[in-house]
Amino acid sequence: xxxxxxxxxxxxxxxxxxxxxxxxxxxxxxxxxxxxxxxxxxxxxxxxxxxxxxxxxxxxxxxxxxxxxxxxxxxxxxxxxxxxxxxxxxxxxxxxxxxxxxxxxxxxxxxxxxxxxxxxxxxxxxxxxxxxxxxxxxxxxxxxxxxxxxxxxxxxxxxxxxxxxxxxxxxxxxxxxxxxxxxxxxxxxxxxxxxxxxxxxxxxxxxxxxxxxxxxxxxxxxxxxxxxxxxxxxxxxxxxxxxxxxxxxxxxxxxxxxxxxxxxxxxxxxxxxxxxxxxxxxxxxxxxxxxxxxxxxxxxxxxxxxxxxxxxxxxxxxxxxxxxxxxxx
Amino acid sequence: xxxxxxxxxxxxxxxxxxxxxxxxxxxxxxxxxxxxxxxxxxxxxxxxxxxxxxxxxxxxxxxxxxxxxxxxxxxxxxxxxxxxxxxxxxxxxxxxxxxxxxxxxxxxxxxxxxxxxxxxxxxxxxxxxxxxxxxxxxxxxxxxxxxxxxxxxxxxxxxxxxxxxxxxxxxxxxxxxxxxxxxxxxxxxxxxxxxxxxxxxxxxxxxxxxxxxxxxxxxxxxxxxxxxxxxxxxxxxxxxxxxxxxxxxxxxxxxxxxxxxxxxxxxxxxxxxxxxxxxxxxxxxxxxxxxxxxxxxxxxxxxxxxxxxxxxxxxxxxxxxxxxxxxxx
Numbered sequence: 060x061x062x063x064x065x066x067x068x069x070x071x072x073x074x075x076x077x078x079x080x081x082x083x084x085x086x087x088x089x090x091x092x093x094x095x096x097x098x099x100x101x102x103x104x105x106x107x108x109x110x111x112x113x114x115x116x117x118x119x120x121x122x123x124x125x126x127x128x129x130x131x132x133x134x135x136x137x138x139x140x141x142x143x144x145x146x147x148x149x150x151x152x153x154x155x156x157x158x159x160x161x162x163x164x165x166x167x168x169x170x171x172x173x174x175x176x177x178x179x180x181x182x183x184x185x186x187x188x189x190x191x192x193x194x195x196x197x198x199x200x201x202x203x204x205x206x207x208x209x210x211x212x213x214x215x216x217x218x219x220x221x222x223x224x225x226x227x228x229x230x231x232x233x234x235x236x237x238x239x240x241x242x243x244x245x246x247x248x249x250x251x252x253x254x255x256x257x258x259x260x261x262x263x264x265x266x267x268x269x270x271x272x273x274x275x276x277x278x279x280x281x282x283x284x285x286x287x288x289x290x291x292x293x294x295x296x297x298x299x300x301x302x303x304x305x306x307x308x309x310x311x312x313x314x315x316x317x318x319x320x321x322x323x324x325x326x327x328x329x330x331x332x333x334x335x336x337x338x339x340x341x342x343x344x345x346x347x348x349x350x351x352x353x354x355x356x357x358x359x360x361x362x363x364x365x366x367x368x369x370x371x372x373x374x375x376x377x378x379x380x381x382x383x384x385x386x387x388x
Numbered sequence: 389x390x391x392x393x394x395x396x397x398x399x400x401x402x403x404x405x406x407x408x409x410x411x412x413x414x415x416x417x418x419x420x421x422x423x424x425x426x427x428x429x430x431x432x433x434x435x436x437x438x439x440x441x442x443x444x445x446x447x448x449x450x451x452x453x454x455x456x457x458x459x460x461x462x463x464x465x466x467x468x469x470x471x472x473x474x475x476x477x478x479x480x481x482x483x484x485x486x487x488x489x490x491x492x493x494x495x496x497x498x499x500x501x502x503x504x505x506x507x508x509x510x511x512x513x514x515x516x517x518x519x520x521x522x523x524x525x526x527x528x529x530x531x532x533x534x535x536x537x538x539x540x541x542x543x544x545x546x547x548x549x550x551x552x553x554x555x556x557x558x559x560x561x562x563x564x565x566x567x568x569x570x571x572x573x574x575x576x577x578x579x580x581x582x583x584x585x586x587x588x589x590x591x592x593x594x595x596x597x598x599x600x601x602x603x604x605x606x607x608x609x610x611x612x613x614x615x616x617x618x619x620x621x622x623x624x625x626x627x628x629x630x631x632x633x634x635x636x637x638x639x640x641x642x643x644x645x646x647x648x649x650x651x652x653x654x655x656x657x658x659x660x661x662x663x664x665x666x667x668x669x670x671x672x673x674x675x676x677x678x679x680x681x682x683x684x685x686x687x688x689x690x691x692x693x694x695x696x697x698x699x700x701x702x703x704x705x706x707x708x709x710x711x712x713x714x715x716x717x
Contacts, residue, residue, distance in 0.1 A: 092689035226555040316682045323681045326692035352652045360421035363655035373706035
């Protein structure tokens with residue numbers, strides 16, 4: 060595939076074009092990913108997550124500088140649940156990354172949670188694979204928010220960094236958000252703010268109570284002040300050290316195996332969903348059902364189960380998918 | 389259906405049993421929801437959301453007291469992305485609600501994000517409908533986190549309250565989290581903390597810039613101190629006032645129409661996904677595919693598209709769903 064080959068040869072515009080095609084749910088996605096996939100697996104993938112307001116973007120910015128100083132290239136994916144209305148502010152926030160926008164060794168892409176055709180986790184993981192195939196050494200995956208979709212995206216990462224800050228949610232909130240069990244490294248950012256030391260101790264205490272996993276790796280808690288560039292080198296070293304540990308122990312190989320399985324299952328699920336939504340917009344019989352449901356002439360559950368068990372829906376789905384395949388072959 | 393009838397007649401144990409069946413993705417769910425649905429639509433549904441650490445649980449607790457003082461009954465659904473590991477702490481958090489646990493006019497259910505068979509938004513919306521059918525006057529839907537799944541749950545609400553607090557994410561973070569566009573009412577909790585007044589003004593300024601919607605309703609920004617019971621009555625009055633406004637204008641009817649359509653589409657989507665996952669665990673051919681994908685003998689995308697376009701998968705799906713229906717009839 061020409062566009063993929065051109066990207067592999069270093070053409071940044073081809074990469075941007077491929078990402079746009081994937082984001083718009085283009086018909087060529089199956090072909091694209093088939094050609095992209097053999098080139099993936101070389102990049103190291105770092106996930107960065109945490110509640111809003113802890114300074115994730117700034118930390119990613121400074122971490123990128125450290126990565127570049129090692130003469131490594133970076134791909135950055137920032138997932139924001141952006142609204143059309145707030146587009147401006149989010150762009151404003153990204154301005155902090157401006158220095159890296161001019162750097163050929165860094166490729167940055169913001170992705171919006173809303174309106175992603177075919178599901179956000181799938182699209183994000185395709186974009187990650189494209190950046191990986193393009194030859195970037197390190198992929199940084201930044202997610203705002205702590206919801207299920209966001210955690211699904213983080214599953215694509217080899218090392219997961221959970222970022223907290225004093226004032227923005229205490230340790231109990233962290234547990235409630237399910238962040239404790241996904242962290243390989245904890246960062247307490249804004250370490251000069253009051254309450255930072257307490258938060259470090261709280262997290263350390265919680266980690267000591269966790270006997271569930273990590274026999275091979277002791278989860279560190281790192282204090283940083285991203286804005287003053289303090290602690291960022293230490294973070295990078297710990298990421299590197301985690302990488303080495305999981306490589307040697309075979310954990311990385313196991314994780315990648317699971318990532319491949321997830322990708323397989325998610326692709327099937329989300330292609331079916333996407334096809335279904337397309338059908339809902341076109342098919343007259345389905346439209347009639349929707350109309351009845353909206354008018355409360357039939358309850359939504361009965362309507363759904365009726366359609367599912369009539370097998371017509373799945374027959375139509377099968378035909379549509381087959382047709383789409385023929386079109387691409 | 390006996391269990392549904394018993395719940396309608398006020399049996400709390402039947403309600404709890406129905407909710408458990410729905411949460412476990414039981415085979416009877418289609419039958420249950422068919423019988424539950426005709427009894428829904430009477431309860432008023434209030435969604436409460438915001439970033440972690442703003443005091444949502446406390447506010448829900450105090451709001452429940454106001455509701456009870458009006459001689460109205462309440463159903464409360466709290467969605468936490470709980471991990472097994474953190475179960476204890478979350479329970480601890482719920483202890484604040486203890487006074488209401490002993491009150492027959494209040495039914496409380498915590499739901500975990502993880503491991504919900506068939507998708508969290510669907511399960512949550514089924515639980516909301518069950519509580520509605522049981523005759524509760526008001527349903528409070530509390531979600532922790534700001535992810536896509538959580539926002540999908542909030543779509544079930546008639547009035548959406550977004551809760552913020554000084555220190556836990558600034559106004560730009562609020563926009564990034566997509567909260568600005570879903571709010572019917574803003575609450576700035578912990579209003580005695582430094583920065584509260586600034587946050588109120590910031591949100592007010594942002595709302596003035598929003599020309600997108602709300603011609604019929606001016607979004608209020610309410611300062612509260614839930615822990616001292618300050619501002620909670622005002623919040624309740626504003627919710628009531630929003631309810632009246634959207635009822636009169638026909639917006640409520642339109643929203644409910646959309647909720648029914650969403651429920652229809654989500655039920656179809658998530659039943660297909662759930663069936664797919666069951667098949668993946670049983671079917672030998674599918675298992676072989678998964679194995680090849682895990683071993684990197686075939687890339688996950690090619691494997692997925694191969695299976696989708698072979699039509700065997702969808703044939704099998706259709707058969708399974710048909711069989712399930714026969715089993716239930």
